[in-house]
Amino acid sequence: MFKKILIANRGEIACRVIKTAQRMGIATVAVYSDADRNALHVKMADEAVHIGPPQANQSYIVIDKIMDAIRQTGAEAVHPGYGFLSENPKFAEALEAAGVAFIGPPKGAIESMGDKITSKKIAQEAGVSTVPGHMGLIEDADEAIRISGQIGYPVMLKASAGGGGKGMRIAWDESEVREGFQASKNEAASSFGDDRMFIEKFVTQPRHIEIQVLCDQHGNGVYLGERECSIQRRNQKVIEEAPSPFLDEATRRAMGEQSLALAHAVGYASAGTVEFIVDGDRNFYFLEMNTRLQVEHPVTELITGVDLVEQMIRVAHGEKLALTQDDIKLNGWAMESRLYAEDPYRGFLPSIGRLTRYRPPTETPDYLPGVTPAAPVVRNDTGVYEGGEISMYYDPMIAKLCTWGPDRAAAIAGMRDALDGFEVEGIGHNLPFLSAVMDHPRFVSGDITTAFVAEEYEGGFVGVDLPQDHLRRIAAACAAMHRVAEIRRTRVSGRMDNHERKVGTDWVVTLGDARFEVQIEADRDGADVTIDGATLRVESDWTPGNQLARVSVGGESVVMKVGKISGGFRIRTRGADLKVHVRTPRQAELAALMPEKLPPDTSKLLLCPMPGLIVRIDVAEGDEVQEGQTLAVVEAMKMENILRAEKKGVVSKVNAAAGDSLAVDDVILEFE
Template sequence: MFKKILIANRGEIACRVIKTARKMGIATVAVYSDADRNALHVKMADEAVHIGPAPANQSYIVIDRIMEAIRHTGAEAVHPGYGFLSENMKFAQALEAAGIAFIGPPATAIEAMGDKITSKKLAAEAGVSTVPGYMGLIADADEAVRISAEIGYPVMIKASAGGGGKGMRIAWNDDEAREGFQSSKNEAASSFGDDRIFIEKFVTQPRHIEIQVLADSHGNTVYLHERECSIQRRNQKVIEEAPSPFLDEATRKAMGEQACALARAVGYTSAGTVEFIVDGNRSFYFLEMNTRLQVEHPVTELITGVDLVEQMIRVAAGEALPFTQADLKINGWAMESRLYAEDPYRNFLPSIGRLTRYRPPEEVATRAHVVRNDTGVYEGGEISMYYDPMIAKLCTWAPDRGAAIEAMRVALDSFEVEGIGHNLPFLSAVMDHPRFVSGDITTAFIAEEYPEGFQGAVLPDALLRRVAAAAVAMHRVAEIRRARISGRMGNHERHVGADWVVTLQDQEFVVSVAADKAGATIRFADGLVHRVESDWTPGQPLARLAVDGDPLVIKVGKVPSGFRMRLRGADLTVRVRSPRAAELARLMPEKLPPDTSKFLLCPMPGLVVKINVAAGDEVQEGQPLATVEAMKMENILRAERRGIVKAINAAAGASLKVDDVIMEFE
């Protein structure tokens, strides 16, 4: 076994690999850029080597710098994590030439699966189901109809040189195939100067389901069942689970066996993932093979009990797999939520800055449930603009899917992150969404359910009343504390009234409180009663309560006459007033937010790359106005309506904060 390995990566995956290496008694070497000098993976490793400036193309993906770090430290093997150099054939070859073990597949397998056309050809030769289609030259509409009928409707008619949706039609019958062929051909000719057309099966109700494979150098190849990754935004996975709520045993077995067949066909060793698209009839088709560890590997580990990183290390050291396919059973259900530094209320734009508060839920592992948090950050650390915005991967396990979802709800509500924008509210909202809870999901889920973007969750009435009851109980505790501090004479509890009016989410509830040493009973005017118990004290930012015996976790902040409460994707201002104060509050005019419609505001901290217009220009809806770079992604800011530019307040090269004014309109 290796004595020392180098992790050619950063962040949460570097920390994840270090944990397993430490468990195995293997020393670890971290590499770091200027931006990561104080990063968590650097603190956790036994050694750390500086490899260059912050940009990845000057540090983490410079092969020569990684090789120099290996020589300097005497590392015997390298784990690449994912991203960066993990699927770089030249890196794998450089390691092999230097006599260093690559904790991953052979360079030949990386090369074969890295090319989309080659990989699909190899998959078909290995007996893996691929999307039916015809890639040859199609002479005319009659031939297009014949080919479409052979493939089976619906089909996708595509321009060979297409892009941006041009030259693309879906046909559900012969007439639509005939018409679609001619339309696509005409569009392709006018848009690309190339009228070649191909036809392939159109997958309806698509779900993204992938198979985890593991192979050694002794001829053993197994699959560790599947992961459902259909909750995606712009092709970026957001929530994953294992197993899939959609597959049956027969489909699971067929997909697993085909994934293993492909791995064997390319001489694969180590951990890898074969990705499939699955339609509403459970027909599945090969997409691609990822020749590395996947981000979402923890959910597979939680349902199988297999440490994939450990097995990757052992395989790279020449050991045989310690189990067979028959040993790999599915135990329970696991969920993973990806916590990103991105603001869901601003169309998920990246957010950077200091984590002024970072308190993940406590990690636990019992027979009833598991909470696991893979992370690479810490409170007080910086979220850099140079790298992927992932903060953590929060995972839960339970004996069944419903319990795993409920454990995730509580864990998300318990996760405290302040100082930057983040997608915790969105993740919580998905966990409560009826379609997700039922398992009725496709890759179009987010686009279909949040077509106008995420504006925060609206809590159902039953949950809203539980929150109202909790707020009243907490307000009573705060009032008693104020009575004690003020030094009022007599029994301090006499100074705290029993009747209150709670307003939240545009609703008002009249309630009365009967308190005892164990908690408070809240009675609503319509007769509904809730029992609230908690050890919360004023000033604590997280309240853990039991309402009628069921857990309720709320992030709490103080506002006049009440609280700011965040849970289940909702951000609520909750007012708790005496009946007289509530009566007077109803007479107060509503304070409207300032009108910013005549300003282009910077939606995130970033660097102005380009200003596309000048003062006096007339702009049209959708026209590019400026480009701002953050986290190495360029974000084009467009006009929301027609108007005339009055003034430009920022120039290319300027560094802006959130809501800084870029330009004004007349």
């Protein structure tokens, strides 16, 4: 076995690979840019080598710098993770020339499958079902429009070298093809150094389902079931699960066998993923093959008990697979939620900054990849820590939170609890959205497509309206917590000896528009809270100052993130963000008479929706603009975002120029 491997990546995937290597007794080498000098993967590895400036094209994807790090440390093999150099055949070739093992597939397989046009042709020859589309490269927008008309709208514009949702657009008409084609080319050039484009039919009512394959260098291969990846925003996955709630055994077998046929056709050896689009009748069509480890691989590990990173290392060392297809059994259900540094209230735009608080839920202590779970599991793959920085230079993913249960309902229930207990402060993040999805009736039923986010949050994510019974439980919990805080205040003030008698029993709890009259009778173990005529037993060990409260209300668990505000709490739970006020009846009567503060008027301003770089300004002072017209383009984390006019108007002032770096809500344009 290898004695030392280098991980040519960063963040959570580098940490993930290091964990398995350490368990196997293999020394690890990390590489890092200036921005990652204090990163978690650097701290975890046995050695670390600096490779350059923060920009990936000057550090993580510079082959010569990685090769120099290998020479410095004597690493015998390299695991590329995903992204960066993971699917770069020139990198695999450089490693081979240096006599260093690549913990990934052969160069030829990367070349064949890395180009979406070539891979589609090979898939067709291997008997794999494919989506109708144009197989050749597209030269310009005019040709793209002509081809799109022949295929029939809607169409998907794709970067040939693309991945992670970059360089990808759906177009429903000619104007969207023209605009989206150039934007996709720009993103592809920025992210991959390759702006070649192709077009294929966009399948309506689609599900994104992928098959995990694992092959060795001796012609053996297995498929390890499927992953459902239909919950996406901006064409990038947010929530994955395994298995799919939609597939039957016959479809699973057919997809698995076709995936293996494709892998064998290109001489594949390592872990890889074949992605399919599946329609409502379970017809499936090949999308692409990812010749690397997938972001969402943990859910497959959880339901199969196979450590995919370990298997990749063993295959790269020349070992035969110890598994046959009969050994692969799907056990239980697993969920993965991707925690991103992004603001769901602003269209999921990226957020950067310092993690002033980062407290993941407690992971299951005895769970290890490669072990089949027997009890509920919580797993959190992460590459950050409290006090660390989220940089603008890399992907905004902070962590991958996974849960396993004996069935889908149990996995979802575990995820709800884990999300509620995940504390993140200092940056915008998508925890509220993830929680909202876990409670959404359509998701719970399994009736999902890749259009789920667009259809269910058409106007954008604006938070969650919790049902009345849940609000009632929160009100009861907050009333009991407020009583505990009041008792503490009387003790601190020393106002009287029998402190409990100083605290009243009648309260009014308001949560937004909801209002509850509450009576509390407390004892040493908790409190009986009467609310809406029903008495709920409330028990908790919460103490004032704790930012996480786990409360039993009427026998049901309520997990809340707690912040102090005047006269109550800021409560975040199940995707909702609530200001909860607990007042005496007289205080509540007076509070109802207070005027409501109105937000400032920004209707005549174009504000920067995220931290980013101005790519261009398309208007000048004095220009009259029409609704929907492009005003500016902002780039953040390699994604171009087009800012459009919301209504007709005249530009009175331009406050930014191409090349400027702006913060959230910086004013770009002013209107008359």
